[in-house]
Amino acid sequence: MNKNLLVVDDSPSVRQMVEATLKGGGYQVKTAKDGREALDICRTTKFDFVLTDQNMPNMDGLTLIKSLRAMSAYARVPLIVLTTEASDAMKAKGKAAGATGWMVKPFDPKKLLEVVAKVVR
C-alpha cells in the first residue's frame, strides 16, 4: 500500500523538505533534480504521483508533464506542478500540458500532504 511519489525540483533544500514531508506522510519518495532526470526515472519506474517544480534547468515542469502524459503508463497518474506564479496563463498552460493540478510555492508542508492525500489513493 506504500505509494511511490516522485518529487522534482532543482532546489535541493526544497526537494529535501518536500521529500521529508511526504515520507512523514508514509509515502515512498524518490527525487529528481530536473525534468530530464525525472523522465529518465519514470521510464523505468511507475510512480503513483508526481510533484514537479515548473522552473528548472534542462527540462521544465510542463515539458516533463507533457512527456509523461505521452507515456501510456503515466496517462492517468496525478501530476501536480509547483509554480511561483499562479496566473491564469500559467494555469492554462499547465492544463494544456496535462497536469492534474497546480500548487503555488511557497507552500506549507501540511497543505502539501493534504493535496497528495486527495489525489493519491
Added chain:
Amino acid sequence: MDDMNQFTEIFFEEAQEHIDAMETLLLAFDIEEPDIEELNSIFRAAHSIKGGSGTFGLHAMTGVTHVMENILDSARNETLKLDDLLITVLLETVDVLKNILDAYRFSSDIDYPEIETAKAKLEQELERVSGSSSDNVSNTIPSNIAPSNTAPSNTDSGALDSSDSSINKELEDDDAFGFFDQTLEDSEDPGFGLFEPLLAQSKDNSEEHQGVDSHNSEDAEFEDVCYGFFNEITEEEAKKKPSSHDDSATDIENGESKGYGFFEKVDEQPLSSDQEAYGFFDNLNDSSANHDVSAPNSSNSQQASTASTPPSAPVSKGVKNQENVKQSKNTGEATSIRVETTKVDKLVNLVGELVITQSMLKLIGNDVQDSLLEKMQIAIAELERNTREIQEAVMSVRMLPISTVFNRFPRLVRDLSKKLDKQIELVVEGGATEIDKNLIEKISDPLTHLIRNSVDHGIELPHEREEKGKPAKGLVTLSASQRGGEIVIEIRDDGGGLNKEKILQKAVENNVSLPDPLTDSAVWGLIFAPGFSTASEVTDVSGRGVGMDVVRKNIESLGGRVDIFSEDNVGTKFQISLPLTLAILDGMCIRSAEQVFVLPLTNIVESLQPESSQIRIMKNKPLLWVREEYWPLVDLGHVLADEEPAKDLTEHIVVLVEAANNRFGLVVEGLLGQQQVVIKSLERHYKRVQGVAGATIMGDGSVALILDADSLTGFVSQPTPEERAYVIN
C-alpha cells in the same frame, strides 16, 4: 516550525550559491550581446531563492527576489534590455540579499528599510527601462513583510481550471484516473479539515454552492482553483474565483473529467453512470445543479468493484500531523546530508596520501629486526586492508554507476531506429563501472550525441547492409570500463565507417585547414570542427553540424579526450577517456632501464624468463612462442627510455600483457613485487606520454610511472590481425 530547521540550513547554502552565481553572471554580463542562457541562469537563481525562501518562511528575501525575477524574466524574454545601470542596481540588490541571508543565518536583525529601498529602486529601474508601470511587479507578494518565525502560509493549490472550456472538450472521459481503488470508504474520512476559509469563500463567490453541506464545499473547492486553505488569500485571487467556478462547473456539465479525480461523499450520488469505478466527480455535480444524477445503486456497484485495497493512511489535521512532523525530521536526518564537494575532494586526496604513507611503512617494515618482524608485518597488512576500505568508502561517496546515464539509451536507440527505418540493437556493457557524480551529469549530453550519430550516420539501412553481406540488423555497443587511471567509454557501431573522401571534401568546402600529415586519425579529427557535417541531408536526428565540436569541448572540459577509430564498412568507434578522480590500483612493480614502472595487475597474464627455443625472429623482430601463439614483444627500456633493445632475451623477464584489443610481451629487467599504488595524473603536471597512464609516489618517496597497457600496444611493431582498430564480434 522547527521541523524546517534542517532544511533551512541546506537552503542557506543553496541560496549562498545562487547569490554567488548571480553576482558572477551579472558581472560578466555582456549588455551588447545578451546571452539568453546566462539570463536564464540568473533568472533561475533568483527564482530558486524566491521559491525556497518562501517555503522556509524567510519572507524578507522573497519580496526582493520576486522583483528581481520580474525584471530578469522580461529580460530573458527579450521584452526588456538590461543596461549598465540596471545591472548595477541588480548587483546592489544581490548585496542586499547577502545581508538578508546573513541576518537569517546568524539570527541577527534584518534591515527592513534597506530591503524596501532596494525594492523601490529596482521597481524604479524597471519602470525606467520598460517605460511601463510596474503595477504587476509586487501585487502578489504581500509587502507588509514583517519578521516572523511562523511558517509560510500563503499557499494555493487546486485543480486546473481554464478559462477556455473547449480544452476540456478535447479530453475524453477516460482521462480520469483509474487508480482510485477505494473511492468510497476513503471519502468518508473527513481527513481534510482545512477548508474553513474556503467554505466562506465558496459561499461568497459561488451561488451554486449555497445550501450545500460542508462535504460539498470541500469538493467545491476541488472543482475550483483554490483550495484556499491558506491564511492569506489575496484579493485578486478571490476576484478570480467566480469565473473559475463557472468554468469548472461547465467542465462538469460536459461530463468531462479534467483529470483530477476527487472523491465523492458516500452520502452523495455518484454522477457517472459508467461502471468503470472511478468514482470522483460526485457532488461536484450535485452542486452544479443541472446535472443528471445516475441511479443510486451505481454507488454501490462502484463500492463493490473498487474496495480492493485498504485505504492509505489519511492524514488528518492536528495530532497526526504533529507526528508526521517529528517523523519527517527523523527521516530527513537519516537520508542525506549535503557536503561540499571540496571537503570530499580533500578526503580523497588525504586517502591517497595515506596509501603512500602505508607503503612507506611497509618498506621500513622490511628492515625491522626479526623479533618484531612478524608482528610488524601483521600490523602493516591490517593497515593496508583498512586503508583500502577507507578509500573505497570515500570514493563511494562521490561515485555512481554509469548505468544511471546508460539506462536512457536503449529507448533512444529504439525510437531513432524506428524513425529511420533501421534495425539496430544496442548492447550495453560495463554499466556497473562507477564514475564521479560530476562526470555523470556532464557526460550524458555528449554520449547522447554520439549515439545519435552512430544510429543516424553509422548504421546503414537494412537493405544496404544486406548488400554488403552484413546482417540486416546493425549493432551499436556502448561500453564503459576502468583502465588504469581512466574511465574509458566506447560507442561502437558496425556500420559503414567514416567516409574519408567526404570528410576531406567538406573540410575543404568549409575552409578548414587540413592537418599534416594527413593520417587517418587526423582526418577523423576533422569532424570535430565547428559546423561540420557530412550528412547528405539534414534530418531532425542529426546533420546540422552542431554538436561534434561541442561534444569534444564538453569532454575536454572534463579533462578527457575523444579518439576516433574507423574502418570502411567495418564500423566506427568513438573512445572517450575520462580521468578518475582518484584511483588506487594493484600493480606489479617492474624494473627497466634503472627505473621502476608499475604495470596494472589486471593486464598481466603471466611473467616468464624466455628460453631460446621460444624465441623466433621475423623481419628482424623477435616474437615469443608461448601458450600456443606468437606474442609480439615490446622492449620497455627501448621504447620509453631510449635504451638499446635487449640483445639476449633469455637474460630478461617477459611479462605477457593483455590489453583491450591486443596482447604482447613486455620485455623488462626484473620484477620487484606487487604493490598498491595511488594514481596521480601525469597530464595535469606534465603532459600525456604514450605508454604511460600516470605516475605514483613509491614508499621510498621516488616517483614511478604507471604503464598503460593499451597505449603500449602502439609500440608493437608487428601488427597482428587482431590489431585492427577494433574487432566486431
